[in-house]
Amino acid sequence: MSETQTQSATRTEVLLDVRGMRKVYEGHGRSVEAVRDLTFAVARGDLVCVVGPSGAGKTTLLKCIAGLLAPTGGEVVLEGTAVDGPPPGMAVVFQEYGRSLFPWMTVRRNVELPLKQKKLPKARRSELVHQALEAVGLADVHTAYPWQLSGGMQQRVAIARAIAYEPHILLMDEPFAAVDAQTRADLEDLVRSLWHRLGVTTLFVTHDIDEAVYLGQRVLVLSSAPTVVLDDIAIDLPEERDQLTTRSSTRFAELRGQVFAQIQRAKQQRGAVEPA
Numbered sequence: 001m002s003e004t005q006t007q008s009a010t011r012t013e014v015l016l017d018v019r020g021m022r023k024v025y026e027g028h029g030r031s032v033e034a035v036r037d038l039t040f041a042v043a044r045g046d047l048v049c050v051v052g053p054s055g056a057g058k059t060t061l062l063k064c065i066a067g068l069l070a071p072t073g074g075e076v077v078l079e080g081t082a083v084d085g086p087p088p089g090m091a092v093v094f095q096e097y098g099r100s101l102f103p104w105m106t107v108r109r110n111v112e113l114p115l116k117q118k119k120l121p122k123a124r125r126s127e128l129v130h131q132a133l134e135a136v137g138l139a140d141v142h143t144a145y146p147w148q149l150s151g152g153m154q155q156r157v158a159i160a161r162a163i164a165y166e167p168h169i170l171l172m173d174e175p176f177a178a179v180d181a182q183t184r185a186d187l188e189d190l191v192r193s194l195w196h197r198l199g200v201t202t203l204f205v206t207h208d209i210d211e212a213v214y215l216g217q218r219v220l221v222l223s224s225a226p227t228v229v230l231d232d233i234a235i236d237l238p239e240e241r242d243q244l245t246t247r248s249s250t251r252f253a254e255l256r257g258q259v260f261a262q263i264q265r266a267k268q269q270r271g272a273v274e275p276a
C-alpha cells in the first residue's frame, strides 16, 4: 500500500481488513499453496478492483472474505469482526448467473428470496424488490422467469438481488466474464452508477485489466500463486467516467500500462515475488 493510501485508510473507516491471509488447499496427498500472504484494507464506500493472472487465487480470496472457505493463516476482519462464516451484511455476485438464479422462481421471487431470510415484513420486501429492479432497468420483467431473459438481463437480476439486500459490502467475482462485449460495457456502467447512487463498498474481481482500471478507485494487482499483493494502484481518473472518453484518455492508457506491466512481472516471476 502506498503512503497516500495508508493515510487515507487511517483517515476513513476501514470496513474490510485482510491481514496476512494464507490459504493452502490440502487433499488427495497433495497440498497447493494458493495464497501466500495477502494484506490490504478497504475503506467504507470504496470501489476496489482486484486483478491478477489466471490461477492467482482471486476466487480463493473472495471465498475467504465471504466466509465460504477458512483461511489457513491470517484473518479477514469485516466491520471489526473476524469472519468465520458467511457474514450478515454481505452480498456476492458470481460469474455464473445461470446457476445463481432459481429457474422455477420469477425474477421478483428470486430477488425477494434473501429478504425473506432476513425476515423483513412483506411490504418492505416488495418495496426493496421494486426499487432494486428499477435501479437495474428491469422493473417491467418482474413476472418473467430467468430462462426467458438474455444473459445480460439475468446478470442484472443477480445484481438487483444483491442490492435489494442492502449489503454493507458487495463482492463481485468476474461477474461479466460470460456476457458479450456490448452488454459487458453496459453492466460496467451500471456498477459505477449504482455505486455512485448507493455508496455501497464494492470489491470487484476481474482478470480484465481495462475493466479494473475503468471501474476502480483502486486496483490491487495480485501475483501468480502463491499469491501476494504486487501493487496497489490509485486510479486518479475523473469520477465521471464513460466508455468512450475515459477509455481513450492518455491517463487511462498510462494506468492500464502500469497494471499490465505488473501482471507481466507476476507471470515471469511465478512463485518468487515478495509482497509490495
Ligand SMILES: Nc1ncnc2c1ncn2[C@@H]1O[C@H](COP(=O)(O)OP(=O)(O)OP(=O)(O)O)[C@@H](O)[C@H]1O
Residues within 6 Å of the ligand: 025, 026, 032, 033, 034, 052, 053, 054, 055, 056, 057, 058, 059, 060, 061, 207, 225
Ligand atoms: N479446491 C481446490 N483444491 C485444490 N486446489 C485448488 C482448489 N481451488 C483452487 N485451487 C488452486 O488454487 C489456485 C488459485 O485458484 P483460484 O481459483 O482461486 O484462482 P483465480 O485467480 O480465481 O483463477 P481464474 O482467474 O482462472 O478464475 C490455483 O492453483 C488452483 O488450482
